Amino acid sequence: xxxxxxxxxxxxxxxxxxxxxxxxxxxxxxxxxxxxxxxxxxxxxxxxxxxxxxxxxxxxxxxxxxxxxxxxxxxxxxxxxxxxxxxxxxxxxxxxxxxxxxxxxxxxxxxxxxxxxxxxxxxxxxxxxxxxxxxxxxxxxxxxxxxxxxxxxxxxxxxxxxxxxxxxxxxxxxxxxxxxxxxxxxxxxxxxxxxxxxxxxxxxxxxxxxxxxxxxxxxxxxxxxxxxxxxxxxxxxxxxxxxxxxxxxxxxxxxxxxxxxxxxxxxxxxxxxxxxxxxxxxxxxxxxxxxxxxxxxxxxxxxxxxxxxxxxxxxxxxxxxxxxxxxxxxxxxx
Amino acid sequence: xxxxxxxxxxxxxxxxxxxxxxxxxxxxxxxxxxxxxxxxxxxxxxxxxxxxxxxxxxxxxxxxxxxxxxxxxxxxxxxxxxxxxxxxxxxxxxxxxxxxxxxxxxxxxxxxxxxxxxxxxxxxxxxxxxxxxxxxxxxxxxxxxxxxxxxxxxxxxxxxxxxxxxxxxxxxxxxxx
Numbered sequence: 001x002x003x004x005x006x007x008x009x010x011x012x013x014x015x016x017x018x019x020x021x022x023x024x025x026x027x028x029x030x031x032x033x034x035x036x037x038x039x040x041x042x043x044x045x046x047x048x049x050x051x052x053x054x055x056x057x058x059x060x061x062x063x064x065x066x067x068x069x070x071x072x073x074x075x076x077x078x079x080x081x082x083x084x085x086x087x088x089x090x091x092x093x094x095x096x097x098x099x100x101x102x103x104x105x106x107x108x109x110x111x112x113x114x115x116x117x118x119x120x121x122x123x124x125x126x127x128x129x130x131x132x133x134x135x136x137x138x139x140x141x142x143x144x145x146x147x148x149x150x151x152x153x154x155x156x157x158x159x160x161x162x163x164x165x166x167x168x169x170x171x172x173x174x175x176x177x178x179x180x181x182x183x184x185x186x187x188x189x190x191x192x193x194x195x196x197x198x199x200x201x202x203x204x205x206x207x208x209x210x211x212x213x214x215x216x217x218x219x220x221x222x223x224x225x226x227x228x229x230x231x232x233x234x235x236x237x238x239x240x241x242x243x244x245x246x247x248x249x250x251x252x253x254x255x256x257x258x259x260x261x262x263x264x265x266x267x268x269x270x271x272x273x274x275x276x277x278x279x280x281x282x283x284x285x286x287x288x289x290x291x292x293x294x295x296x297x298x299x300x301x302x303x304x305x306x307x308x309x310x311x312x313x314x315x316x317x318x319x320x321x322x323x324x325x326x327x328x329x330x331x332x333x334x
Numbered sequence: 335x336x337x338x339x340x341x342x343x344x345x346x347x348x349x350x351x352x353x354x355x356x357x358x359x360x361x362x363x364x365x366x367x368x369x370x371x372x373x374x375x376x377x378x379x380x381x382x383x384x385x386x387x388x389x390x391x392x393x394x395x396x397x398x399x400x401x402x403x404x405x406x407x408x409x410x411x412x413x414x415x416x417x418x419x420x421x422x423x424x425x426x427x428x429x430x431x432x433x434x435x436x437x438x439x440x441x442x443x444x445x446x447x448x449x450x451x452x453x454x455x456x457x458x459x460x461x462x463x464x465x466x467x468x469x470x471x472x473x474x475x476x477x478x479x480x481x482x483x484x485x486x487x488x489x490x491x492x493x494x495x496x497x498x499x500x501x502x503x504x505x506x507x508x509x510x511x
Contacts, residue, residue: 077363118463121390128398132370135402139363139409147409154406158399178463 012113024246025055031292038296065235070142077140082240085133089247092126095119096254097181099264099276120168120178131157138229149228159310160209163202166318170199170325171259184263193260198321200260202314207252214295253287348375362408373397387463
């Protein structure tokens with residue numbers, strides 16, 4: 001382990017974190033702009049040209065807001081919960097490749113932080129940890145709305161994790177590796193969305209539920225729960241929850257693109273490896289657009305319907321897809 | 335080598351401390367969180383041993399699913415505060431005594447048979463999920479099948495039990511009217 005390697009890792013980690021936090025700021029603007037256009041409005045357009053300074057203004061406003069802690073709240077957990085929510089969101093994309101190797105300053109760099117053979121399992125375990133933050137935030141607030149929101153979020157995320165996990169298995173079976181680099185490289189010929197349409201659909205829907213986005217945003221249903229698990233949060237603590245939600249959205253899009261849409265691959269990638277991050281960015285932007293589009297179009301579904309959909313439709317469908325994939329692979333091999 | 339040892343000692347201390355804290359904590363939510371911390375630290379120990387697959391499975395299954403369910407139930411029932419007194423009298427004294435006996439036994443074994451300390455590592459590579467899967471489906475296939483049947487029986491049992499509850503609840507309601 002030499003010093004340059006450590007520096008390289010530190011720089012790459014910093015880049016990932018900065019891109020994700022910057023991406024969070026501009027995803028909020030992106031969402032507001034797209035929603036506004038879909039509702040025939042203009043959206044934020046006062047701060048800077050075309051409103052591009054709006055996220056900065058929002059951030060400054062949130063920093064100067066007063067922080068409130070409810071009287072009977074569990075102070076320690078109340079403070080720690082936003083941190084527990086943000087950290088998994090920030091580290092989850094460590095295994096997602098951004099491109100192949102590029103040469104810079106006479107050295108070759110790989111455009112990914114790590115190429116581990118358990119990458120998909122890493123993603124699953126980090127997602128399962130991120131449930132804690134929301135659950136604890138709801139409980140520690142000592143507020144009935146918040147507790148109900150936390151309990152709902154827990155039940156929902158656990159239920160959809162199953163279908164999500166099964167959706168990963170299809171690509172893994174085809175490639176025979178759990179490394180995301182291998183999975184992306186195996187899609188040079190044909191994207192897995194065409195080989196695994198059911199798994200892709202299950203992944204898309206379950207990931208919406210996993211990051212609590214409309215139409216599965218039950219934990220924060222305003223009409224019933226005021227604001228769900230973050231009812232009592234204000235100022236920077238609220239900003240952390242907000243940040244975690246949007247970063248998770250980006251992360252889910254990055255992982256989905258790598259699993260089903262060919263990740264960083266695209267025309268001309270062999271000659272210009274630097275195009276890798278560009279393709280990844282474009283695909284993630286399209287994915288995020290679809291997520292926002294769904295939010296603008298569909299109403300929230302009722303909670304019992306949500307659970308029934310998760311357990312009685314998505315999970316069996318995902319299992320069936322896994323079984324068919326395994327059988328087909330077996331026949332093709334023999 | 336020295337850094338490895340230092341990391342191991344630090345993690346081992348965290349494991350023991352979190353286990354103790356889980357036992358001594360009077361708040362069920364904190365106890366559950368200490369247990370989750372324990373699971374994650376044990377996973378880090380597996381990682382040091384060169385078994386990333388087992389480490390991540392440990393995090394996903396134990397810390398990510400089972401402990402979340404524990405927390406969920408604690409919060410649903412509002413059972414955070416554990417009763418201060420002991421339900422069984424003299425339990426604590428007996429537990430400390432038995433614990434001491436166990437410690438002495440373990441110490442005696444290690445003192446008398448020092449050869450036990452040089453544990454042979456099995457000649458299997460745990461780092462590759464493929465190797466692990468092959469082992470699971472060939473050498474340990476019977477055990478694997480038995481475990482899955484037991485788990486299936488438990489699932490079916492849980493569903494049957496809750497179904498029975500529903501029927502009896504309806505009976506109760508009818509009796510009230």
